[in-house]
Amino acid sequence: MLALELVAQGLVQGSIYALIALGLTLVYGLLRILHVAHAALFTLGAYVGVMVYNATGNLPLAFALAMVVAGLAGVATFRLAYQPILSQPPFVALIASIGLYIAAEETFRVVFGASGLSFATPPLQGQVALFGGIQFKTAELMVMLGTALIIAALGWLQTRTRVGVACQATVSDPQMAESFGISLRKVRDINFFVGSALAGFAGVWVALLNNLVEPTMGSVPSYKALAIIVLGGLGSVRGTLAAALVLGVVEAFGTIYLGKLLDRNAIAFAFLILVLMLRPQGLFATR
Amino acid sequence: MDYEISLLTTMSISVLFALSLNLITGFCGQISLGHATFLGIGAYVTALLGKAGLPFLATLPLSMLLAGAIGAVVGLASLRVRADFLAVTTMGVGFLFVGIIRQQDWLGGELGISGIGGSGLSKTGFMLLALLSTAAVAALCLYIRASWMGRVFNGVAEDEDTMRVLGIDVPRYKLAAFAIGTALAGLAGALYAHHLQFIGPDSFGFVESVTVLSMVVVGGIGSVPGVVIAAALLSALPAWFQFIGDYKLLVYGGLLFLMMRFSPGGMAGLMSRFFNPVQTSAKGER
DSSP: OOHHHHHHHHHHHHHHHHHHHHHHHHHHHHHHOOOHHHHHHHHHHHHHHHHHHHHOOHHHHHHHHHHHHHHHHHHIIIIIIGGGGGTSSHHHHHHHHHHHHHHHHHHHHHHHTOOOOOOSSSSSEEEEETTTTTTEEHHHHHHHHEEEEEHHHOOOOOOOSSSHHHHHHHHHOOOHHTTTTOHHHHHHHHHHHHHHHHHHHHHHHHHHHOOOBBGGGGGHHHHHHHHHHTTTTTTTTHHHHHHHHHHHHHHHHHHHHHHTTOOOOHHHHHHHHHHHHHHOOTTTOOO | OHHHHHHHHHHHHHHHHHHHHHIIIISSSSOSOOOOHHHHHHHHHHHHHTTOOHHHHHHHHHHHHHHHHHHHHHHHHHHHHHHHHHHHHHHHHHHHHHHHHOGGGGGTTTGGGEEEOOOOSSSHHHHHHHHHHHHHHHHHHHHHHHSHHHHHEEEEEEOOHHEEEEEHHHHHHHHHHHHHHHHHHHHHHHHHHHSSSEEEEEGGGGOOOOOOOOHHHHOOTTTTTHHHHHHHHHHHHHHHHGGGGGGGHHEEEEEEEEHHHTTTTHHHHHHHHHOOHHHHHHHHHH
């Protein structure tokens, strides 16, 4: 019974991880940048979501606007911050990204205050019992459902539409793709838009689950999402999804059984190091 | 005057710490996002042994020894994974270290260890010790850079596979870089513990690892003078920025970003552009 509950908890957490890390994978696959500032877009989405919901009471609208704003901010980040330093060694983009993340976190704090915002009347807070008595919040069920839907949609877009195929071609061989008339610029913009919109989407879910958005809510995702995409074998969408869910479950069990020895982060990273030493290419690398 | 002495000591320890990472990341090209771990190991060794009654100067080599030994073990990871994978692995080591410290009561747990002291030196004396150690480490770095080992490090950073083809024992040199760099970080940690007289898990977390990496990158990866200047400036920045109070971190993050965005070569790049404008602009056009 406890085991089942822990699995459920892990999958909820894993779904959130998956949403954040998937966006990061899209960006990483294309540009090979460890994009720490991705977590700032996650926070941005959460703020937009809460403010729109508090103003209108319309949850779908809150999600839509959060995704659009985060997506546009992502494209702006790419054009203004990364594009000019793409030819530099990877350290440079990493440090630029960290600087950007710190500045963004502080901007949220200065503009919206350190104590954060919450929903005036939080939606989706009802309790549902499933599988013989495991309690779920409605929001928790919805986040798993939402993640599954988004990922199915993303998979369909990537394999069945011209734009998706163009993106895949660009990831595997940018030069060849360009010579076939694919606009690299457009593909990069689209990837940043979609990836950042996913981060915004995740942000609103976390806001719903905790009924709180605060400036520092992105600091854990900023590094854990990196760990997840590495665990999944950098740049692989399916691997990232699996790694996120596995990590969520490992953390849920770890905090119960190893909590005396290590804290939550340490458990996640002990698992990561173990996996990387055994399989340096990541858990589910295809290449 | 006390304030200046204390600030100078802090700056000097930061420079020493940044130089130790520069040896691994700058010279040998092995990125590390968990370098604060070794600062921590050095600090905890000296604090615990000091409490057990060992004299300060005797704990210094032991701090370096343990930090270097664990550093060599972490270096083994660099033989298995490269580049971004290594960055995330070392980041993991950092979180593991902090996670372990947090849960162990004999290491002070969440509360840390306070009342570390008894270096037996006056404040000025301690500052001189820190400055001397830092100067010695800077000299060592310059020496290594010019030596055969330094050239191999450079080769590994540029193109590891070619070095292998040339018959160089790459793993040995990588481990050497990790062992020396982390041992020096241990020395910085020991000085740090005795300077602040308090250490806790939060003093050695991800933020510190990122800060020291940003010192190295802002200075200009691999450049000894660049890293010295960057580490000295960045460590003093928060103190100088007291007057902007609430916006301190905002300015720090913004500067970090702007520096990388407009001068990716760091301060070393800026300096060479300033002294040698024609050559660098020609390079940029290529």
